[in-house]
Amino acid sequence: MITQYSVQQILGSYNDRAPLSEASTIPAPWYVDDRIAELESKTVFSNTWQMVGRAEQVEKPGQFVSAIVAGEPIVVVRGNDNVLRGFFNVCRHHAAAVVTEKCGQAQLLHCPYHGWNYGLDGSLKGMPEFDGVKNFDRQQNGLAPIQAAVWEKFVFVNLDPQASSIESFFGGLVKRVAPLQVSKLHYFDSRQYDIHCNWKVFVDNYLDGGYHVPHLHKGLSSVLDYKEYTIENEDRYCLQSSPMVSSNEDTATGATRQGDRAWYFWQYPNLMINCYEGYMDTNLVIPIDVDHCRVIFDFYFADVSESSRAYNDQSVAVGARVQDEDLGICEDVQRGLKSRAYGAGRLSVRREAGEQLFHRLLAADLKNGSQKTAAAAD
Ligand code: FES
Ligand SMILES: [Fe+2]
Numbered sequence: 001m002i003t004q005y006s007v008q009q010i011l012g013s014y015n016d017r018a019p020l021s022e023a024s025t026i027p028a029p030w031y032v033d034d035r036i037a038e039l040e041s042k043t044v045f046s047n048t049w050q051m052v053g054r055a056e057q058v059e060k061p062g063q064f065v066s067a068i069v070a071g072e073p074i075v076v077v078r079g080n081d082n083v084l085r086g087f088f089n090v091c092r093h094h095a096a097a098v099v100t101e102k103c104g105q106a107q108l109l110h111c112p113y114h115g116w117n118y119g120l121d122g123s124l125k126g127m128p129e130f131d132g133v134k135n136f137d138r139q140q141n142g143l144a145p146i147q148a149a150v151w152e153k154f155v156f157v158n159l160d161p162q163a164s165s166i167e168s169f170f171g172g173l174v175k176r177v178a179p180l181q182v183s184k185l186h187y188f189d190s191r192q193y194d195i196h197c198n199w200k201v202f203v204d205n206y207l208d209g210g211y212h213v214p215h216l217h218k219g220l221s222s223v224l225d226y227k228e229y230t231i232e233n234e235d236r237y238c239l240q241s242s243p244m245v246s247s248n249e250d251t252a253t254g255a256t257r258q259g260d261r262a263w264y265f266w267q268y269p270n271l272m273i274n275c276y277e278g279y280m281d282t283n284l285v286i287p288i289d290v291d292h293c294r295v296i297f298d299f300y301f302a303d304v305s306e307s308s309r310a311y312n313d314q315s316v317a318v319g320a321r322v323q324d325e326d327l328g329i330c331e332d333v334q335r336g337l338k339s340r341a342y343g344a345g346r347l348s349v350r351r352e353a354g355e356q357l358f359h360r361l362l363a364a365d366l367k368n369g370s371q372k373t374a375a376a377a378d
Contacts, residue, residue: 007035007370014344016363020352024344026359028337031198036366037290043369044269044362045070047160049169051271051284052076054187054298055150057103058084062120064106065155066099074157075099076148077109079120086148086157087122092141109143118143152182153300154282171235173267180263182273182280185300188312191320192296195327197334199270199285199293200362205326205333206264206272206283207358209240209351216325219318222247223257231353236268236361238354244276256315266354268361278302281319291334297323 005013010029018024030036053065053076064077066089073089075098091098096113099106108125109118117125122143130136147158149166151174156166167174195202205212210229214221225243232239242262247254259277266272272283280300287293297319301312336342347356 005029007033007039010036011363011367011370014359014363016360020347020349020356023347023356025204025347025355026200026363027344028342030362031200031334031337032290034290037198037287039366039369039373040287040362041070042373043365045159045287047158047163047365048269049149049156049158049163049166051154051282052157053103053155055153055155056187058150058155060105062105062107063103064099064109065103066097066101067157069157070159072159073097074146074159075109075143076155076157077120081121083121084148084150084155085120085122086146087143088146090144091116092124092143093127098143152177153185153187170237170267173235173237173265176237176239177265177273180275180280182275182300185278185280185302186304188299188301188304189316190296190298191316191323192294193323193327194288194292194294195330196292197330198290198337199287200358201330201333201337202285202293202295202326203266203270203358204355205330207238207240207266207352207354209348209354210242211348211351212329216329217322219250219253220257220322222249223253224262231351233353233357238266238357240264240266240354252314253318256311256318266358268358279315295323 014026050069052067057065058078061080066075075089076086089097091111093116098109098111115128119125124138124141149156151166209231225245229242257276263275270285274281282298284296299316
């Protein structure tokens with residue numbers, strides 16, 4: 001007989017109060033049950049700041065970026081008054097996406113379906129062949145706004161109208177990233193990976209405090225002083241950091257991963273920022289469905305001139321190799337999570353504090369969200 005547990009039972013099966021030495025991971029159903037994925041979309045991804053683009057893409061009036069966040073089409077656009085605004089990218093006529101490019105520049109936002117036009121401030125400017133329509137208030141038919149903000153080199157939105165500012169949401173991360181001066185780096189290239197695993201499997205893999213590095217990433221391991229690896233949890237972020245050592249074993253990694261320290265920031269729920277000297281990559285983990293996620297890597301360098309292209313390409317290739325090594329493991333883990341032999345796993349006190357922070361934050365959001373949903377249904 002197959003027992004179907006309720007969402008409440010699944011959420012209740014994780015103890016978020018256990019100290020790390022006694023803690024387990026979130027149980028397997030959290031990674032494989034459609035109802036949990038749906039609840040995450042309504043809560044976690046609908047009330048956190050989500051990265052949707054790069055600041056340099058919306059620097060000038062009329063420049064925009066579009067994205068899908070928690071299943072919602074959104075657009076962020078710089079107005080003629082230089083104010084950055086976010087909107088649901090949903091036409092008020094018959095719900096088509098108004099902006100269909102990922103980024104660009106326009107004077108007006110023009111819906112491709114029946115030609116309605118919106119200003120850069122979201123106001124409805126014109127509707128062809130709409131004479132004779134009664135009780136239609138143009139003022140009430142602008143694009144619906146959402147919160148948008150720029151932090152460092154990135155553009156974010158938050159679907160929750162009540163959300164606190166991005167700085168207060170990110171908390172201590174803001175101060176920790178500032179000294180690294182990532183604003184001096186320049187965007188170079190992106191890579192995208194579609195992975196057959198729940199988005200949390202990828203995040204867990206990132207947050208295991210280097211536990212898997214000596215086993216899975218021999219090249220990367222050769223430049224990190226693994227024993228000195230540190231893990232700090234604060235607010236909604238975890239910083240994993242390691243002193244660097246010079247590598248004789250892997251010349252490509254040694255040449256492209258330099259400086260005194262490696263800095264690996266994770267910001268709840270799905271953003272990673274990785275820095276070495278003169279280098280940054282960001283990883284944005286986007287859930288596709290309960291079994292699939294997409295990870296977008298953006299690479300930034302201090303020097304993106306033509307003369308540095310070969311070096312930068314080599315650096316991106318080193319990053320891609322690490323990613324390939326992670327990919328297979330993440331897909332194996334997703335399969336294992338579905339096995340009747342697995343329920344939940346224990347955590348290494350030395351290595352896996354970041355994972356516990358992630359699971360606790362997630363549990364708080366989901367429990368909160370499911371109570372609200374239950375209260376609304378009463
Ligand atoms: S749906 Fe946009 S104009 Fe009709
Ligand atoms: Fe890894």
